[in-house]
Structures are given as C-alpha cells and as structure tokens.
Amino acid sequence: MDPKNLADYPDRVAQIFLDRTLLITGGTGFVGKVFLEKLLRSCPGIKKIYLFIRTKKDKEPNERIKEMFNGPLFQLLKKQRGEEILKKVEAISANMEAPDLALSNFDRKKITEEVEMIYHCAATIRFDESLRKAVFLNxxxxxxxxxxxxxxxxxxxFAHLSTAYCHLHERVLYEKAYPPPSSPHHVIKACEWLDEEVLDTITDKILGDIPNTYAFTKALGESLVNDEMDNLPTIILRPSVIIPIWKEPLPGWTDNINGPMGLLIGAGKGVIRTMYCKGESYADYIPVDIVANCLICTTFIYLQSKLVMIMQDRFRKFLIDIFSSKRIFNLTSSAEYKVSFDEIIKIGRDVVSNKIPLNGVLWYPGGSMKKWRWHHNVEFFLFQLVPAVFLDALLIVLGYKPILMRVQKRVSKGYEVFEYYANNQWDFNNDDSMKLRQMLNPKERAIYKLDGEGINYHDYFTDCVRAARLYILKEGDETIPSARRHMRLMRFVDLVCKIVLLIGFLYLLYKYLL
Incomplete structure (x- = not known):
C-alpha cells in the first residue's frame, strides 16, 4: 500500500478509546510507562486515565507521576500533543501488595463508577523475590x-498482562488456558496465615519443579483471570522477554538493565567474560513498544468482536473463529524471527567495542558462550573472580571501598536465572495473535506496529547501548571519544595479556616435555 494513501484510512483503534476512562496498574513500570505514553500520543481522545501508584521512598503518588512525566520518554508526547494532555492522567494512591489495594472509599467509588477499561500490568518481575511478596503482588x-x-x-x-514463561512445563505454549501449578486461593491463604520465616523454609516444596517465585505466581494470577472469563470481559496477553523500545518514542530506551540488557552492559564493561549456554540456542524477545501496541490493538479487536452480529457473514465467521473459545494471546516473535545467543554476542561485542564503547571499562569486551559447565566455571574463576579480588585489594590499598566482588556476586546470582532459561528451549504458537494483524487497515498497522518486519538487529542494539549509556549509566555522548581511546588501550592490554599467557603456557609445556 502506498504510504501516501494512508490518510485515506480511518484510525478505528483511536476511535475505540474516544471519551473512555481507563485504569492502569503498573503505570510507573517499564511496560506501563511505554503503554501510557503511546495511549496519550496516538489516542488523544481518551477522557481520563487513572494510575494506581503507591508511595515509594517518601515520594507521594503525585510527586512520582510528575517526576515520570519529566523523563525523556514523554518529551515527544509533550512536543506533539502539548503538556495539557498530561492533565488527563490522575494518580490514585493504591498498593497492590496491601489488603483491598489500600484504596480509600472515595477512590474506590470513583473507580467503580467511572472506569470502563482496566489494564492490569503491575507485578514484581524479580526472580528471587520472596514467596510471600510475589504472591501478594502477582x-x-x-x-x-x-x-x-x-x-x-x-x-x-479487563486486560491482564501475564508472561509467556509462566507455564514452563509446556515446551510449546499455545494460546489457550493451562491449569495452575497449585490452587491460587490456597496459596494466597497460606501466605496470609504463615510467618515469612516459615514460608521461606517451605518455598522450594511449594514451588515444586518451577524454578522461581515469578513464574509460579504469574501462573497462579493468570489462572484467576481465566476463571473469570465467563463473568468479566477479560483478555490475557502473554509477552515473552520484554526488551527496550525498537521504534518509538525513543529508540533503545529502557528504565532498567534487567535481562538481556544487563548481560550486554556487563559484557561491555568487561565484568562478564563467560556464560554457560549453547550459542546456537535462542530466546524469544519482544520490544516493549510492540507490547504496548498489542495491549491497545487487542482491546480494539475484542470490542469489535461484540459487533459480530451486525457484520457481513464472512467477517462474522472470521471473528467467531478467533473469539469463540479463547481470548488469550501470546505476544512472541520466534515464530517469525530467531536470533541465536551467538548472534547477539557477536553484534553486541561489535557495538560496545567499536561503535559506542562504555566508560570505565575494566577489560576489553570479549569472552564467549561455553557449552560445558566446567569450561565456564574455570573461566569464571580465572577471568572474573581473580581479577575482582585483585582490583578490590588495589582499591582498599588506595583507600576506596571494594566493589568488584560485590558485582561478581550479583553476576553469579544472575547466572542462575540466565542458565535455566538459556539452556532450556521453549517455542510459542501465536497464530491467533498473528490473525489480529489482518483486522487492521494499513494506517492502523503503521501507527500500531505489531510485528518485527524491517528490524535491523545491529541498529537496534546500537540504539539500546546508546540509550542505556545515556539514561541508565548517565554517560553523556560527549564522553564517547574518550571512551573510544580507553577501549583502544584496553584492546592493546588484552592483546599483551594473551601473548604473556601464551608464552607462559608454552614455557610450562617446554619444561614439562623436558
């Protein structure tokens, strides 16, 4: 379709949100921020958006929302729509972890009388969260x-943001409901009744073969939503590993370095030199802006399905085929695009070594995936733990606090999570989600992009590193030239070390043979 003709098409998605009142939980989180920004920018006819926000670090909800709007993510929105658009957003004091959500009677009445659409995105995504907290939140x-x-x-x-990784016993995850690992009601009661110390001692037994509290509690939460499908207009969306923004409003933006970005930054700093993983394996990733678009478009499709009876027969049958038995969608990418860990490492190494190096690099970015655990353990000891001990000792001598061993302990903890997911392979069937794209006209597909067509991984990772450098590490672009000089020096040092090690090895081999 000629882009010049896009103006001839209506934006029916934006019309669905016209004069609507929404409630979003998790609006200050990674997905929530991007979702909120996209709604305001592309669907400006929204009447009101309420955000459940708790007091955090002595900052009241209104203070937190003001701070959020001052961030870089919302600059394009303010430029295009003006700051007046932000007045459509109102913070409501609430706590997802508390009984009755810690809502006041006044706020609860306001919500129940005004809200038409609810987007439940709030969750703890920590894999090592205590069982009690994970159950209370998720x-x-x-x-x-x-x-x-x-x-x-x-x-x-009522749209619930679940995860594609909450049914880990299913090697192929279909867009259907699965039984929970335990009764969510019984688990909730147990966490309410038992002391936290007691819960901690029996957590492993409760989890069974599920590796962490995140997957366990998200599966329980999803089952609760599924149980209400006959009573409420619910939609369940299961995104895979959510990664930084691909296209808009700020390419590469993220507010954290969890998951793949943490590994990329750690490798770029020279802190991570080895990982136990089959390089040819792959994980499933989805940019956060596509997740936001999916939240918006599944709402449109679901509401359109209610108009089935007044539509043409063929179109009516198509909608019935999608919605007659389920409203669960896997937001995944590996059915269309697969990127191996080796490819990610290769691209990431080129970006942080040659294009956008980081400041304070401890060692020239290198290392690799190891297929054997013993190989990984040896390199972890020699090239991560030993240098950390040496540098920490040097810092102590110079009068500074040691930090490298603390960093390596965090890295080691992260390895436990990474290794489980990296060394097990899951695939995802998202046939229904892909059918959704057929429901959108060319203009809607352009505004609310739902696929990865046209992605250049090298450009994407470059944007991710640049954004993480600027917004997470607070390393301005003006420091890139000095970082490149430092990287050249580290490359030389790395080469010298390899030569010295090689000479030492040859010398020991020579002495042994003699």
Whole structure:
C-alpha cells in the first residue's frame, strides 16, 4: 500500500478509546510507562486515565507521576500533543501488595463508577523475590483487581498482562488456558496465615519443579483471570522477554538493565567474560513498544468482536473463529524471527567495542558462550573472580571501598536465572495473535506496529547501548571519544595479556616435555 494513501484510512483503534476512562496498574513500570505514553500520543481522545501508584521512598503518588512525566520518554508526547494532555492522567494512591489495594472509599467509588477499561500490568518481575511478596503482588493483587473489576458499572475490558514463561512445563505454549501449578486461593491463604520465616523454609516444596517465585505466581494470577472469563470481559496477553523500545518514542530506551540488557552492559564493561549456554540456542524477545501496541490493538479487536452480529457473514465467521473459545494471546516473535545467543554476542561485542564503547571499562569486551559447565566455571574463576579480588585489594590499598566482588556476586546470582532459561528451549504458537494483524487497515498497522518486519538487529542494539549509556549509566555522548581511546588501550592490554599467557603456557609445556 502506498504510504501516501494512508490518510485515506480511518484510525478505528483511536476511535475505540474516544471519551473512555481507563485504569492502569503498573503505570510507573517499564511496560506501563511505554503503554501510557503511546495511549496519550496516538489516542488523544481518551477522557481520563487513572494510575494506581503507591508511595515509594517518601515520594507521594503525585510527586512520582510528575517526576515520570519529566523523563525523556514523554518529551515527544509533550512536543506533539502539548503538556495539557498530561492533565488527563490522575494518580490514585493504591498498593497492590496491601489488603483491598489500600484504596480509600472515595477512590474506590470513583473507580467503580467511572472506569470502563482496566489494564492490569503491575507485578514484581524479580526472580528471587520472596514467596510471600510475589504472591501478594502477582497473585493476590490480581485477585483483588478482579474483585474491583466486578464492581465497575461500565466495564467493557479487563486486560491482564501475564508472561509467556509462566507455564514452563509446556515446551510449546499455545494460546489457550493451562491449569495452575497449585490452587491460587490456597496459596494466597497460606501466605496470609504463615510467618515469612516459615514460608521461606517451605518455598522450594511449594514451588515444586518451577524454578522461581515469578513464574509460579504469574501462573497462579493468570489462572484467576481465566476463571473469570465467563463473568468479566477479560483478555490475557502473554509477552515473552520484554526488551527496550525498537521504534518509538525513543529508540533503545529502557528504565532498567534487567535481562538481556544487563548481560550486554556487563559484557561491555568487561565484568562478564563467560556464560554457560549453547550459542546456537535462542530466546524469544519482544520490544516493549510492540507490547504496548498489542495491549491497545487487542482491546480494539475484542470490542469489535461484540459487533459480530451486525457484520457481513464472512467477517462474522472470521471473528467467531478467533473469539469463540479463547481470548488469550501470546505476544512472541520466534515464530517469525530467531536470533541465536551467538548472534547477539557477536553484534553486541561489535557495538560496545567499536561503535559506542562504555566508560570505565575494566577489560576489553570479549569472552564467549561455553557449552560445558566446567569450561565456564574455570573461566569464571580465572577471568572474573581473580581479577575482582585483585582490583578490590588495589582499591582498599588506595583507600576506596571494594566493589568488584560485590558485582561478581550479583553476576553469579544472575547466572542462575540466565542458565535455566538459556539452556532450556521453549517455542510459542501465536497464530491467533498473528490473525489480529489482518483486522487492521494499513494506517492502523503503521501507527500500531505489531510485528518485527524491517528490524535491523545491529541498529537496534546500537540504539539500546546508546540509550542505556545515556539514561541508565548517565554517560553523556560527549564522553564517547574518550571512551573510544580507553577501549583502544584496553584492546592493546588484552592483546599483551594473551601473548604473556601464551608464552607462559608454552614455557610450562617446554619444561614439562623436558
């Protein structure tokens, strides 16, 4: 379709949100921020957006929302729509971890009378979270949101953001409901009744073969939503590993260095030199801006499905085929695009070594994936632990606090999570989600991009490193020239070290043979 003709098409997606009142949980989180920005920028006819926000670090909800809007993510929105658009957003004091969400009677009444669409994105994504906290946030919090949704007089959509990695026993995950690993109601009661110390001692037994509290509690939360599908207008969305923004509003932007970005930054700093993983394996990734677009478009599709009876027969049958049995969508990419760990390492190494090096690099970026654990353990000891001990000792002598061993302990902890997911392979069937794209006209597909067509991985990782450098590490672009000079020096030092090690090895071999 000629882009010049896009103006001839309507934006029916934006029209769905016209004069609507929304409630978003997790609006200050990674996905929530991008989702909120996209809604305001592309669907400016929204009447009101309420955000559940808790007091954090002595900052009240209104203070936190003001600070968020002053961040770089919202600059394009303010430029295109003006700062007046931000007045559509109102913070409501709430706590997903607390009984009854810690809502005041006044706020609860306002929500139940005004809200038409609920987007439940709040969750703890820490894999090492205590069972009690993970259950209260991811499971009981979802239960309480469903109870609130039942009180809403004008509710037309309840969208729950789950995860594609909450049914780990399924090597191929289909867009259907799966039984929970335990009764969510029983687990909630146990966490309410038992002391945290007792819970900690029996957590492994409760989890069974599930490796962490995140996957366990997200599976429980999803089952609660699925149980209410006959009673509430629910949609379940399962994104895979969510990574930084691909296209808009700020390419490469993220507010954290969890997951793949943490590994990339750690490798770029020379802190991570080895990982136990089969390089030809792959994980499933989805940029956060595509997740935001999916949240918006599945709402449109779901509401369109309610108009089935007044549409043409063929179109009606198509909608019935999608919505007759399920409203669960896997937001995944590996059915279309697969990027191996080796490819990611190769691209990432080129970016941080040659294009956008980081400041304070301890060692020239190198290392590799190891297929054998013993090989990884040897290199971890020689090239991560030993240098960390040496540099920490040097820091102590110079009067500074040691930090490298603390960093390596965090890296080691991160390895435990990474190795489980990297050395197990899952695939995802997202046929229904791909059908959704057929429901959008060319203009809508351009505004709310749902696929990875046209992605250049090298450019994408370059944007990610640049954004992480600027917004997470606070390393301005003006420091790039000096970082490149330092990188050239580290490359020379790395080469000298390799030569010295080679000579030492040859010398020992010579002495042994003699």
């Amino acid at each position: 499971t009981r919090g979802t239960k309480l949101m469903l109870e609130l949704a039942k009180e809403c007089k004008n509710l037309i959509v």
